[in-house]
Amino acid sequence: MVVTKVNNRNFILYALFPLINTDVLTFNDNLSNIDKVLLGVLSITIILLYCIINIIGYFSALYIIKHTDLEKKYPKLSTIIKYYQKTSIIFLIIEIIFVISILLLVIGICSHLLYISKYT
Numbered sequence: 001m002v003v004t005k006v007n008n009r010n011f012i013l014y015a016l017f018p019l020i021n022t023d024v025l026t027f028n029d030n031l032s033n034i035d036k037v038l039l040g041v042l043s044i045t046i047i048l049l050y051c052i053i054n055i056i057g058y059f060s061a062l063y064i065i066k067h068t069d070l071e072k073k074y075p076k077l078s079t080i081i082k083y084y085q086k087t088s089i090i091f092l093i094i095e096i097i098f099v100i101s102i103l104l105l106v107i108g109i110c111s112h113l114l115y116i117s118k119y120t
Contacts (some may be wrong), residue, residue, distance in 0.1 A: 037113065044106060051099050058088045058095075 030038075064070075065085060071078045 049100055051095050055095050058092050
């Protein structure tokens with residue numbers, strides 16, 4: 001087994017989001033302001049996509065736990081399953097609030113930019 005040392009500071013970002021090229025998300029001075037806004041909106045929508053996938057995963061896990069009777073099949077895991085159900089509902093509420101607030105923010109920014117571009 002070969003272990004190599006990675007000196008790249010973007011390694012964590014590559015590990016978390018392997019499909020994203022971080023060179024695109026760096027803001028250069030030669031970009032126009034609209035390009036910077038578009039890159040910001042792109043990064044926010046990628047985070048929203050990740051949150052929506054998480055929400056679907058939580059709902060599917062809760063559905064599987066509820067309809068497969070895992071507590072009866074594995075009585076030793078019943079405390080862990082109950083703990084997961086309680087915490088996943090809390091995480092669902094937090095993520096749904098986050099998604100709705102960020103979507104409203106993106107809608108507000110886009111409508112504000114359209115208003116500014118219309119009257120300038």
